[in-house]
Every structure is written in structure tokens, then in C-alpha cells.
Amino acid sequence: MHKRMNWDAINFDWNQVRSFLATAEEGSFSAAARVLGQTQPTVGRQVAALEAALGVVLFERVGKSLNLTSTGAELLLHVREMADVANRISLTASGQSQSVDGLVKITASDMMSAYLLPPVLRQIRLAAPRLEIDLVAANEIRDIQRREADIAIRHVRPSQPDLIARLVAEDSASFYAATSYLERVGRPNNETELAKLDFVAFGEVEEIIGYLEPAGIPITEQNFRLGSKSGVVAWEMIRQGFGVGVMSDKVAELTPGIERVLPKREPFTFPIWLATHSELHTARRIRLVFDILAEYFSCGR
Template sequence: MNNEGRDINWEWLRAFVTVAEQGSLNKAAETLTVSQPTLSRHLNALEKHTGVLLFHRTTQGVSLTPEGEALLVSAMPMREAYDAFSRALQGNDDSVEGEIRLSANELMAHHYIADHLVAFRREHPAISVELVVSNQQANISRREADVAIRMFRPQQLELKCRRIGSVDLGFYCHRSLTDEVKPLTDAENPFGELPMIGFDKDDTFIRHAAQLGINLTVDDFQWRTDSLETQIALLRAGGGIGIMHKNLAEKDKELVQIWDEVAIPSLDVWLVCHRDSWKNARIRALINFLSSRLGADLY
């Protein structure tokens, strides 16, 4: 090994750990908010500095070499220590200025929070907001986000959570399909011949159907997508039956609720940050603002 591991740039190690976790240069670059060429340069610099090939690179992605796996064991605690240091430093910041990374899913970002974020920046013009829009939860402990809007209560003890409201759900279809919908009591599978719009990897629809005594698998969905906005577009286009936020569906004259006698459990909405960051003035300002403004919309 060249240079005996001395003077290794932290950004190289951070790139190494993130790529190892993500298994993809594209995903790792998104996580670190750097360009893929920059990320590749960091990896190449680390490999050149150490004289160790860390990854096998193929058209399907990257995978750790045995040497890379061995070094990852040592690099992980370093990354965790760096994250803890960053959170502690952030938590001691009492200035209401700087940047906040806010994570939200598609529907929250597109339909619920834009007006509130604009109003927040009018009150706090020295704060910039980076909105991370993804249906995958950001890792707050690793500072992929400073604040997250979650549709479930996180169980990690290091996270501080505040419930601000809930979203009601219902089964919906395009109004042109209502004559084809069977009553729930008519058949074991009331979906009949109508296509179902559901998730690909997420099991939300399957769990809600099971609560009605309907056993489904992912193979029962004629439309499968983990994009919430695409599911809504398919509903509006008459693609079939799906689950949707009631307050969004009620604004669309082309969508009709079916089986409204069914009480699907609502989704609680939580604001989440790391306990180490709670003392940060700008993070508290955003959480308190959204608790008041967004929370009022959800009740």
C-alpha cells in the first residue's frame, strides 16, 4: 500500500463509503450533492493514493473488491464520527441564517408545502432551503437531510419527532369507470376486471387491501410505479383503481371516491430532525413554522 495511509483526504473517504453503500455512482453523487465526475475523481485519487483497487466497475454498477470490503470496516466509524461532529457543530449554531436541507415525498413537495416555504423565506430571508424530493426516506443521522416530513413515526431514539396532523386516504377511480366498480360485498375480489394502480416496491396498497380482507400481491397490479405523482396521473387518465389523499382527490372533478364506507387508516404526518440538531436556531424556526402553517392545513 502506497503512502502508508497518511494524509488521506476526508472527501475521498466519504466518497468511498457512500458509493459502497449505494452501489451506484449516480445515487452516491445525488446523496453527496456532487457531480459524478467529481465523485469519480475522489475515488480514483483514493485508489491511487493507497495503491488499492476498491471497486469493480461494470455497466451494471460498482461492487467492492475484497480489499475494499476490508477497508470499509475501518472507514465506517470514521464517517459516523464525522457525521456526529457535524451535527454537534450544527446544533450549536444559534444564528437564523444559512442552509437547511428539507426532505419530503412527491405529494408533500408538489401539493402541500411550496406556499409555506415561500412564506417562511419571506420571514427568514437569510435562510436558504434545499428541498430534497424523494419517496425514499433520507438518512438524517448521516445528514442527507436536516429536517424531514415523514408519513410515519420514526423509531430511532436519536431522532426528535413532532406530529403535526394527518392525511385521510380513500379508494378512487375516474368517473367514467364508476359503473364497473362492484360493491365490496359482491365478490371476494371487488376490483373485478378494472386495472389496479399500485406500487412496485412499496407495499402500502397491499397492506390497506389486506385490512379489507382482500389478499393481493404485487403481481395483481396492472399498473406499478413507486412515483406518487404518476399514480395520480394514471387515475386521472382512467387507468383504474388506486388509493389517494382525500384532500387532493376532492379538488379533482374527474375523480370519484368508491367504497367510501371503508375507513382506511389515515397517515400521520411528522416533522423529524436529529436530536443533536434541535438546538440549531434555523432548524427550530423551520419546524415551528411548518408545525403552525402546514399543521393547520392537515386538520
């Protein structure tokens, strides 16, 4: 049985608490270190120092895994409340700023970050040359409420109640392959012939199959010999002639040596949402960037 904490006697070191929270949510010191931008030994030392300060065991080490103890689970509830309060204070303070300088974090997929956002970043620099822009290229959804980003560009509508979300465009995507690949294997004339070709996976194969099968593409896991969770890497594999993939039509237009497969087929469509926290939107620098992005996408880039 783990020792129960005396909450009245606790004096927190917030860095230790952040390391505990990240470790509890990510499941390991190494994953927590990546989230916090620190080294694994630093995170481990901070968690150990917190355990020593409280006189309790927060994690059970089972091989390479970390499991919360009952005391750790109890502390986690309180720490999350503290983090929410701290984040709200930070959001409110940021929202009061009316200066067109400072840092704005924008998160988008790696493909959008690499291929589609550079032109609008030039517009932002012209409009506000003192702004600092941190472009977080990530295919997983970043948490605006926890300040991992100020503005998110997403293909699904954000569901959190405290977010401002605006549908700014409907984009399209189609099947593409390198001309060199199609000249080697032949150009398919229909979906059945397309399903006989190699595909390059961007993300989880099961999800791709689940999306394409209802669209009339009878592919299986055997179609996928190569893939990557990085869209930039997967697209380069396609460009190098390893197979077929689905890609934004606007990205494909920017890529030489690529051609559309089944060009008469109706493209896929997907939405583009901009999201920011309702309190952050009152900050002039974030509102300015949000509005420039919204105009850029709504005008068709």
C-alpha cells in the same frame, strides 16, 4: 491476496474518501454519483486516485458490478467512523447558529411536496424571508444523521436514538378514481366489485397487495396494469382515467375530476411524523421551521 495498508502512512483526500464511501454503500459508480451530485467519471477517478494513493485494490470489477475487496472492507469500517465524526462536527456547528437565515433542507414524499407543502412554505417565507428552503421530494427515507435533510416528514416513527420525533397529525386516505373511468366501467358497490377494477400502483405491487388484502380487498397482481414509484406520476395516471388508487383525502380534495370510490367505506389512517436531529433542533432557523410545520399539520392544514 490483496496488499494490506500501512495505516500510519495514509494521508486522506476527503473527496476521494467520500466517493469511496458512497460507492461502497450504493454498489456502483453511477449510484454513488447520483447521491453525491457528481458525474460517474468523476467518482470513478476519485476512487482510482484513492486506490493509487494507498497502493491497494479497493473494488473488484465483475462485469458491471463492484465488489469490495477484503482491504476495501477494512477501509470501509474506518471511513464510516470518520464520516460519523465529520457529521457530528457539522451538526454541532449548525446547532450553534442562532441566525434566522441560511439553508434548511426538508424532505417529504413527492406527493406531499407537490400538493400539501406549498401553503406552509408561504408561511415560512413570511416568518423568515431570508431563509433558503430546499425541499427534497423523495419517497425513500433520507438520512438526517448524514445531513441529507435537516427535517423529515415521515409516515413511520423514526427509530434512531439521536433524533427528535414528534407525531403531529393523523391523516386519512381512501380509494379514488377519475369520474370518467367510473362512468366507463361502473361504480362498485362493495369490496368484491372494487377488486374487479384496474388499479394503478404507487410503489411495489406486492406491498400494496399485502396492505389491502387484510383490509378486505381481494386484489391480485392482475389488477395492476400500470404504476410508478413516483406518487405524482401514479396520481396523474389515476386522474387520466387508468384505474383506482389509494390517496390522501386532502390531496384528492385538491384534484378536479376525481371522486371517492366506495364513499361509505371507512378511510385508511396514517400518522405524520416530524423528525430532526437533536443537535440541529437547537439551531434557531431549524427550530423555527420545525415549529411552523408542526403547527401547520396539527391544525389540519
